Amino acid sequence: MMAVGGLLILAGCLFPLLVLMDTGAAWTWDTKTLSDLEGAKINATPKGNTSEGVRLARQGARPVSLISPPLNLAPDVSHIAEVSVALPDAEAPTRQTVYFLWQVRALDADGTPTDAQAYKFDSTQAILGKDPAIVRFPVTVPPDSIHRIGFQFPEADGDVVIRRMAFPSLTMTERLAMAADQWAGREPFEPYSVNFLRGPSILGESAISVLALLIVVAAGFVLLMAGLRRRRLSIVAVIGIIVVVWAIEDARATRNLFENSREEVEQFSKLDQRVDRWARSHRSYEVAWAADLLVENTDPGMRYCVVTNSGDAFMIRHRLAYLVAPKLVETEDCASADLIVVIKSDGARYSPDDQILTLPDDTMIDARPVAQLADHCYILRRNAK
Amino acid sequence: MNLWVLIGVLAPWLAGMAIVRTRRAGLAGLLLTLGGGWLVGQILLFLLLFAMLRLTGASLAGLVSGLSLLIAVAVTILRRDKSASNPNRAMSTFAGTGRTGGVVVVLAALFAISLGAKLLGIVPGLSTVTIRDDDATTFWLFKAKVIAESDHLSFDKDDPYYLGGANPQYPVYLPLCAAYLPLMKGGWSETLATFPWFGFFVATPLTILGALRLRLGAWPPALIAAYFVMSLPLASVHAYRPGYADMPMAAFLAAAVCFMLMAQMSERRIHNIVVALVLLIGAGVMKREGHVLAAVVAAVMLAPEVLSAFRRSATEAWRLVAALAIAIVVVFALVDNDDVVSDVSQLGWHGEAITSLANHAFGWASFNLAFWLAPAAIIVVALSPKAVMRWRALALTGALLAVDVCVFTLTKEYVFALNDQTPSRLFLQILPTIIVALAVPVTTALDRRESSTNASPDAGATS
Numbered sequence: 001m002m003a004v005g006g007l008l009i010l011a012g013c014l015f016p017l018l019v020l021m022d023t024g025a026a027w028t029w030d031t032k033t034l035s036d037l038e039g040a041k042i043n044a045t046p047k048g049n050t051s052e053g054v055r056l057a058r059q060g061a062r063p064v065s066l067i068s069p070p071l072n073l074a075p076d077v078s079h080i081a082e083v084s085v086a087l088p089d090a091e092a093p094t095r096q097t098v099y100f101l102w103q104v105r106a107l108d109a110d111g112t113p114t115d116a117q118a119y120k121f122d123s124t125q126a127i128l129g130k131d132p133a134i135v136r137f138p139v140t141v142p143p144d145s146i147h148r149i150g151f152q153f154p155e156a157d158g159d160v161v162i163r164r165m166a167f168p169s170l171t172m173t174e175r176l177a178m179a180a181d182q183w184a185g186r187e188p189f190e191p192y193s194v195n196f197l198r199g200p201s202i203l204g205e206s207a208i209s210v211l212a213l214l215i216v217v218a219a220g221f222v223l224l225m226a227g228l229r230r231r232r233l234s235i236v237a238v239i240g241i242i243v244v245v246w247a248i249e250d251a252r253a254t255r256n257l258f259e260n261s262r263e264e265v266e267q268f269s270k271l272d273q274r275v276d277r278w279a280r281s282h283r284s285y286e287v288a289w290a291a292d293l294l295v296e297n298t299d300p301g302m303r304y305c306v307v308t309n310s311g312d313a314f315m316i317r318h319r320l321a322y323l324v325a326p327k328l329v330e331t332e333d334c335a336s337a338d339l340i341v342v343i344k345s346d347g348a349r350y351s352p353d354d355q356i357l358t359l360p361d362d363t364m365i366d367a368r369p370v371a372q373l374a375d376h377c378y379i380l381r382r383n384a385k
Numbered sequence: 386m387n388l389w390v391l392i393g394v395l396a397p398w399l400a401g402m403a404i405v406r407t408r409r410a411g412l413a414g415l416l417l418t419l420g421g422g423w424l425v426g427q428i429l430l431f432l433l434l435f436a437m438l439r440l441t442g443a444s445l446a447g448l449v450s451g452l453s454l455l456i457a458v459a460v461t462i463l464r465r466d467k468s469a470s471n472p473n474r475a476m477s478t479f480a481g482t483g484r485t486g487g488v489v490v491v492l493a494a495l496f497a498i499s500l501g502a503k504l505l506g507i508v509p510g511l512s513t514v515t516i517r518d519d520d521a522t523t524f525w526l527f528k529a530k531v532i533a534e535s536d537h538l539s540f541d542k543d544d545p546y547y548l549g550g551a552n553p554q555y556p557v558y559l560p561l562c563a564a565y566l567p568l569m570k571g572g573w574s575e576t577l578a579t580f581p582w583f584g585f586f587v588a589t590p591l592t593i594l595g596a597l598r599l600r601l602g603a604w605p606p607a608l609i610a611a612y613f614v615m616s617l618p619l620a621s622v623h624a625y626r627p628g629y630a631d632m633p634m635a636a637f638l639a640a641a642v643c644f645m646l647m648a649q650m651s652e653r654r655i656h657n658i659v660v661a662l663v664l665l666i667g668a669g670v671m672k673r674e675g676h677v678l679a680a681v682v683a684a685v686m687l688a689p690e691v692l693s694a695f696r697r698s699a700t701e702a703w704r705l706v707a708a709l710a711i712a713i714v715v716v717f718a719l720v721d722n723d724d725v726v727s728d729v730s731q732l733g734w735h736g737e738a739i740t741s742l743a744n745h746a747f748g749w750a751s752f753n754l755a756f757w758l759a760p761a762a763i764i765v766v767a768l769s770p771k772a773v774m775r776w777r778a779l780a781l782t783g784a785l786l787a788v789d790v791c792v793f794t795l796t797k798e799y800v801f802a803l804n805d806q807t808p809s810r811l812f813l814q815i816l817p818t819i820i821v822a823l824a825v826p827v828t829t830a831l832d833r834r835e836s837s838t839n840a841s842p843d844a845g846a847t848s
Contacts, residue, residue, distance in 0.1 A: 118804065140748075187750075194518045194626050196809035197618050199750020206748040212757040235831045236488075242758065243609060246616070247495060249753050253618040254502045257625060261506035265513045281517035315519070321551075322522040326531040329545045 002227030008220025012213050019203050020176060024078030024143075026169040029068055031162050039069030041150070044160070052086055052132055053163035060376075061344070064160040067101065067150030070113055077143035078167040079204030080178070083151040086132040089158025093129030097188055099152040100124075100137040104145050113147050121152075122198065125188055128156070132163055138182060138201035143167060179203050183252070189260040191283070197253070208249070215245050282319040284312065286343045286377040291323035293371055293379060294339065303331045304339040307348045307359060316343050334359060340367055340380040355383065390577060393446070393569035396453035401426025403460040405660055407647070410599055413607070417595025417643070423588035424640045425660060427581060427633075428667040429453060431561040435719075438538040438561075446568035485605055492608040499616050500590070507625045511583060516575050521628020527551045528560035529578050533567035554724050558670045559630050582627035589636040590615035593821055596643030600650060601828050610824040614639065614817040619751035619809055630672045631810045637668035638682055639817035642781075645686045646825065649774075655704055658690060662712040669716040673724045674792070676716050678814060681788060683709065685781040728796040735799035742793055745808040752809070755816055762823045769830030778822040785815040 030036055033049045044056035044064040056064050081100060099121050106116040126135040135151075153160050170178065179202045187198060200207040218241040226233045271277045278288035294304065304324070306317050320341065321330050331337050340357060342348050347360025350369075357365045357380055367380035402422030407414040433449045516526055528549025532538055538557065539546050548557050559581075566577035590611040597607035614620070623632040641664035648657035662683070669679035687709060694702035746756040759782070766772050766779055789811045793802040801807040 189622070189626070191518065192805075193622055194520075194629060194810075195806050196745055197622065197750045199618075206750075208750055208754060208757070209747065212754060215754070215757075239609070239831070242754075243492070243495070243612075246613065246754055247499075249750070250499055250616040250618075253616070253621070253750065253753070254499060254506070257503060257618075257621050258506040261510045261625060265509045268514045277515050281515040282522070283517075318519070318523045318527075322516075322527045322530065325527060325550060326535045326546055331545075 001233070002224055005220045005223030005225075005227055008216050008223065010220075012217030012220060015213060016210065019205055020172055020179070022079075023169050023171065023175065024080075024167070025074060025076045026167060027071075027073060027077050027143075028164055028166040028168075030164045031066065032164075037066075041067035041148070043067075043152075047159065050088070050161055053084075053161045055088065056160045056162065058156070058159070063152050063154040064156060065099075065101070065150055065152035066162050066165075067103075068148050068165060070148060071146055073143040073146060073167070075142065075144040078169050079139045079143065080136055080168060080170065080175075081139050081149055081165070082134050082136040082168055083165050084132050084134050084163040085128060085151070085153070086130060086161045086163070087128050087153075087156050087158060088130055088161055090129045093127045093131075095125050096128045096153065096155040097123055097190075098126050098128075098135050099154065101148075101150040101152060102139070102141065102146050103148045104141060105147040115147070117147065119150070122201075123188055123190060125186060128153070132161075136168075136178060138204040139167070140201055140204055140206070175203055183207060186259050187256055189264070200252070211245050211249055215241055218245070278323060282315075282323070284316060284319065284343075286373060287316055287319045287323070289373050289377070290341050290343065290379060291320055294320075294324045294328055294341070297370075298328060298339065300327050301329065302338040303329045303336065304341055305331050305334040305337040307334065307340060307342045307345045307357075309345050309347060309360060312344075334365055334382075335363060338382060339370070340365065340382065342376075342378050342380070344376050350378065350380065387570055389447070389450075389569045389571075390566055392450050392454075393566050394580070396450040396457070397426035397430040397565075398423050399426070399457040400429050400453040400460070403457040403464070404429075404663075405644070406461075406464070407595075407599070407651075410595075413595045413598035415595070416591045417599065417647075420588040420591030420593075420595060421640055421644065421660070423584050424592065424636055424667070425663060426453070427562050427584070428637070428663055429456065430565055431558040434561045434565060435538075435558065438532075439540065443536050444532070444538075444564070444568050446565060449565070450569065485603070489604045489608065492605055492612065496590075496594075496608055496612045496615070499612065500587070503615075503621050503624075504587075507583065507586070507621065510625045511579055511627065512576050516579070516628055518626050518628055521626075524551045524555045525560055525630060526563060526575070526578060526628045528555070528557055529563035529567075530573055532557075532560060532564040533573050533578065536568060554673060554721050556630075556670050556672065556675075556720055558667075558719070559633055562633075563628075579627035582624050582632065585633045585636045586615075586620065586624035589620075589632075589639060589817060592636075592640045592643050593817070596640075596646055597821065597824055600646040600825060603828070606824055606828040610820050613753070613755065613820050617752050617755065617813065617816060619813050620817075623813070629810065630675075631813050634668050634671040634675055634678070635814045635817045637664045637671065638678060638814065639821050641665045641668065641679075641682055642686060642818050642821045645690070646821070648690065654690075655701060655708075658687065658705060659708050661686075662708050666712050666715050666719075669712075670719045672814075673721070674811075676720055676722070677725060677788060678785065679716065681784045682781065682818065683712075685777055685784055689777060728792075728798060731797055732795050733797075735794050735796075735802075738793040738799040738802035739790075741802040741805060742790065742808050745805070745812060749809070752812065752816060755820065756812075759819065759823070762827050765830055766823065766826040769826070772826035772830035774822075774825045775830075778826045781822045782819045785819060789815060 032053050034046055034054055037054060043062055045059055047055040047057050058064050101119045101121045103119050104117050106114050108114045122137055126133060149165060182200045182202055202210050219238055222237045223233055268277060271280060275288045275292040278291060279285040282288060306320060308316050334340050349358045352369060355366060355368050357367045366383040368383055370379040370381050372378035402418050404425050405421040406418050433452055434444055437445050437449055516522055528551055531546050531549045538549060541547060547553055549560055562581045563578040566580055567573050570577055593614055594607050594611035597610050598604055601607060620632055623629055641661040644657045644661035648654045651657055665679040665683055669676035691702060691705050694705050763782060766775055792798050793808060
């Protein structure tokens with residue numbers, strides 16, 4: 001019994017120690033000039049070089065993101081990814097969400113890496129401002145399996161300057177501090193959080209598996225003590241350990257829930273207008289604006305169609321349908337709709353002089369303007385024939 | 386709070402409590418009545434609302450409340466002499482050792498503090514933040530809003546708002562629960578529409594706590610199991626961001642097992658089994674896959690009851706068979722089975738989903754340590770021949786997990802494992818039931834071992 005207990009303690013302690021000691025090799029990609037971005041995927045408009053790095057401007061409503069060229073990392077590369085980023089237009093440093101994206105290597109028939117795999121992502125919150133900040137993420141897959149990495153800044157309104165992306169080789173002290181930060185850090189509630197909670201990742205290892213290991217170590221200790229005292233293993237003690245470790249994680253998760261709730265409630269309680277609340281909860285001011293207008297100014301039973309070809313078309317159509325139902329009825333056939341809502345459609349063109357809306361498939365509809373939010377967002381009413 | 390809304394909250398709950406009430410069972414009986422009453426009340430509610438909308442074309446929500454109150458009064462009167470049974474047949478010696486007073490206080494405090502802290506996050510969110518999740522706005526609460534604002538449920542397939550609109554394959558019963566309080570208020574309110582999720586979140590652990598305390602005769606294992614269920618992190622998120630059907634379905638499944646546990650020890654066996662069947666109807670019609678999981682629970686938990694009933698009394702056995710048949714007919718009358726049939730008719734192996742499932746179960750934090758502890762619990766139970774309900778708990782655990790694994794490795798639903806959309810939500814549906822089912826054999830297995838160490842008398846439990 002003592003031997004088993006000792007072995008459990010040894011195995012349980014050895015694993016975290018090895019993770020802590022495994023500083024890994026460093027890899028860096030400097031993005032100081034436009035030429036450094038060759039092979040990268042840039043969801044932004046490069047505006048030129050600064051002393052800190054390339055300045056990237058937002059393309060319309062799309063968040064700025066930069067994805068590395070294909071990588072060929074060694075297996076011993078560090079399990080931590082970082083980005084050095086600044087927001088030159090920021091008036092003051094603010095807490096913002098940052099996404100870390102990665103794509104696992106997929107090979108085509110010739111064995112050449114392809115971009116076939118979907119991107120996985122993780123998010124965190126960091127204080128970003130004019131001065132460069134370093135944002136770090138744990139890497140939960142073997143680095144040598146990664147094809148590309150990238151970072152996205154969904155809440156950055158102005159330009160973004162990215163100086164470098166790296167897998168840094170940190171000292172043990174730095175890694176210990178980072179482990180503590182990762183445990184204590186908040187996991188922001190994202191739209192997908194209702195599907196799963198990722199939880200903290202301690203230096204690339206799942207915190208839940210670390211806690212499971214903690215149970216093994218504690219049980220080993222109890223076993224050892226029982227052996228030393230020549231008594232049988234106390235089941236109550238083992239159950240006590242399990243409950244305590246569960247409660248530790250429960251406390252973290254509950255704090256995470258509470259902090260997310262506090263922030264979200266604060267944000268919403270400041271929003272007096274219905275349209276602003278809808279815009280925040282449905283992640284689109286255009287949808288909120290159109291819904292507010294349709295609910296207030298239309299007759300029950302009218303049919304409307306949505307013209308959009310943005311990447312968020314599904315979200316735009318369904319959120320609008322929820323907000324205006326059951327007063328209005330959505331139809332896919334714009335030629336028979338009473339109202340036409342155009343939100344972010346590259347192909348749709350409206351001529352106010354002729355009162356003709358030309359749809360992306362070149363269908364022409366005789367319609368008069370009702371309201372316009374911006375060039376890409378307006379509502380028309382079909383003219384009776 | 387608007388008086389009509391208050392009546393709306395209380396009426397189905399009182400009816401549910403009248404139905405499940407367990408008298409002379411102390412605090413545990415009260416908890417079971419409060420929690421189980423809420424859950425049964427919600428099923429009664431959506432059945433009444435559905436019937437009303439079907440028969441009259443309008444919800445007549447006030448009448449539904451009145452009928453609920455009438456049911457509460459009628460059941461109370463009818464059961465006033467029959468509910469004097471004493472279900473306190475203890476199976477565990479934990480309560481009798483006299484050493485657990487402090488443990489109970491600590492565990493009860495842990496349970497209460499954790500629940501209270503979660504509600505401090507959940508309640509302000511429900512009352513301030515508007516609905517914001519995809520399936521909630523696209524399906525579940527979309528239907529609820531259509532029903533509540535139009536006070537009508539269309540049964541015309543050509544109507545764009547047929548069965549509340551959106552995808553008609555998504556059952557309308559949860560949206561009916563959500564639409565009910567806004568109907569009582571007289572207008573759409575997201576806070577009122579999402580109130581049932583708050584109820585499900587609180588009622589489930591109370592039901593489990595009460596039922597396991599009565600079944601096991603001890604507070605500590607009941608408190609631990611209820612605490613584990615209540616503190617599954619994803620359950621809190623579903624209460625905080627309401628509008629999905631997974632947590633309500635989990636609540637009905639777990640509560641059904643709770644009442645089947647009660648049936649094993651109570652003189653009111655048939656009554657408790659019927660309550661369990663009502664809860665399985667609730668689970669069965671909640672989501673497209675609900676009836677599959679409800680059938681698994683019914684098959685594993687109920688089949689032995691029916692077989693043993695035949696050995697005791699043919700009348701009782703036939704009553705059980707009739708109740709089961711009625712439940713099956715009701716579920717199949719109320720649900721659209723096309724999606725499940727479509728999935729099952731296109732089977733194929735999708736092993737690539739396994740990594741994602743493992744990640745959701747063991748790597749991420751949706752379920753605290755539940756999936757790490759489950760194998761240990763299964764081993765303990767499997768190696769303890771005298772553990773009560775040993776095979777039933779193992780079979781139920783194995784079957785429920787197998788259903789989820791098969792959904793993602795054998796059907797076209799595997800894409801939702803690869804994009805991480807649904808594995809954790811499907812696990813959430815079954816984990817509370819697994820925790821409840823394993824609590825009984827684990828407790829008795831460990832209890833017997835502890836008892837033998839302390840040379841205390843055997844608990845005298847039956848297997």
